[in-house]
Amino acid sequence: MKKLFVLVLICFAQIVQAQKTYIYCGKLIDGISNAVQKQVTIVVDSGRIKNIINGYADAGNTIKVIDLKSKTVLPGLIDCHVHLEAILSTNTLLEVFTLTDADIAYRSVNFAKRTLLAGFTTVRDLGGSGIDINLKKAIESGWIEGPRVFAAGKIISSSGGASDPSNGFRDDIFHHSGPNDGIADGRDELVKAVRLQIKAGADVIKIASTGGVFELGDNNKKAKLTIDEIKAVVETANDYGLKVACHAxxxxxxxxxxxxxxxxxxxxxxxxxxxxxxxxxxGTWYVPTIIAGKAVADSAKKGYYPPVIAGKAIAFGNQIQKTFAKAYKAGVKIAFGTDAGAFDHGKNYLEFGYMVEAGMPPMEAIKSATSNAAILLGKENELGSIGNGKLADIIAIDGDPLNDISTIKNVVFVMKGGTIYLK
Structure with a gap:
């Protein structure tokens, strides 16, 4: 009996030991330091980073080894502005009348997986119909593969604001939207709209203080909420421990x-x-979405949209990179975000090139999508860097993004929470 007990203990110890994974990194960008580490071993155990060892540590016979000695290893990237349920096309306006929630949900599954395999292990989905909350739950439940999602649910704006579906259409086509739909006017309605999104499972609240590009007949430069109304939203969200992102x-x-x-x-x-x-x-963060401006302007020039939208789209595309350059030079805090859905999901990496082109050094651009983005999310103790105790969100690329930022698209390895999705 004693021998059997000892044998069981040995087997259990071997199982526990086998849970560990050693990742051999040729180059390591940890998301915080400006220095690149070379020949490093990352120890992953039970979904978290347990240790970082200089050199290639001896793994023995019971530890799984992932050889990335010829690769550049980084923390999983974070995109702070995506719309996983959406994709702009020549049919976008028509889809309001033709696609059901089920259609949108099924389509979003593909978009989520593309995003993950592009190296973005975490995203902040800034809303739409509310399906982003269901998508987040499906990913967390293991039903589908996708990035870790912080979801906003329905975007909150005023009547006639950026998310009012009836903008430019006859009033009798749509029902009168209200707080349940994210359309609210005045403090009381806005407080209710926020609470309804939190009740639905939102992790962040998204409002629109100006018009947008894709409403019919709207001017996206005009303010659509008062300061007092915005304060009502922020105070309510903060009561529940949530932050507020603002389309403007x-x-x-x-x-x-x-x-x-x-x-x-x-x-x-x-x-x-x-x-x-x-x-x-x-101390307000700026999430620039340069690629969205470039993409919608390009689509407008190809005739995707009616003139009232096309003009705004082209102006957006012509200005956004200049604004980013000015804000960066002035020292505004910047977190990476793309507005994916305004362009093809999985091509989020294009934002890095536009950031660098506008004057941001490659390492700073990478930090905007790692440690800075994690701070914006309020998850810097869990995400955004390679460090002891952090969640094991780790990617690897072919090439050196510090010498050529475009190589960040060459993702060859993706681990999220210790689970490997691409190798």
Whole structure:
């Protein structure tokens, strides 16, 4: 009996030992340091990083080894602005009338997997119909493969604002939208709209303080919420421990959002010097989405959209990279975000090239999608860097992104939470 007990203990010890994985890294960008480490072993156990060892540690016979000696290893990338349920096309406006929630959900499964395999192990999905919350649950339950999702649910805006589906259409085509749909006016309705999204399972609240590009007949430079209304949203979200992301193109809407206490400005296309000064003063994050501007402008030039949308799209594309360059040079805090869905999912990496082209060094661009993005999410103790105790979100690429940022698209290995999805 004693021998049997000892044998069981030995077998159990071997099983526990076998849970460990050693990852041999030729080069390691940890997401925090500016220095690149060479010949490093990352020890992964039970979904987390347990140790980082200089050199290639002896794994023995019971530890799984992943050989990435010829690769550059990074933390899993984070995209702070995606829409996994959407993809813009020539049919986008028509799809409002033709696609059911089920259609959208099935389509989003493919988009989620593409995003993960492109090296983005975490995303902040900034909303749409609310299906992003269901998608997040499906991924967490292991039903489908995709990135870790922080979901906003339905976007909250005023009547006639960026997410009002009836903009430009006859009133009798759509039912009158209200807080249940994310359309709210005044403090009471906005508080209710926030609470309904939290009840539905939102991790972050998304509002729109200006118009957008894709509404019919709307001017995306105009402010659509008052400072007091924005404060009501922020106070309510903060009561539940949630942050507020704000879609804003025009300078006045950006200014109101900052003064109202939002955590991040999304797009920020026409921000002015006063906005930049306030963003630095209040510590507001900027999520630029340069690739979205480039993509929608290109689509507009190809005739994808009616003239009222095309004009706004082209102006957005012409301005957004210039705004990013100005904000970066001024020292505004920047987190990586693409607005994926305005272009093909899985090509989120294109944003890095535009950031570098506008003057941001490659290492800073990488940090914007790792440690900086994790701070914006409030998850810097779990995500965004290769460090002891962090979740084992690890990717590897062929090439050196510090010498050629475009190589960041060459993803050959993806691990999320210790599970390998691409090797």
């Amino acid at each position: 193109h025009g300078a006045e809407g950006i200014r109101r959002a900052i003064l109202g206490g939002v955590t991040s400005i999304e797009h920020g296309t026409y921000m002015d010097d006063e906005d930049i000064k306030l963003m630095k003063q209040y």
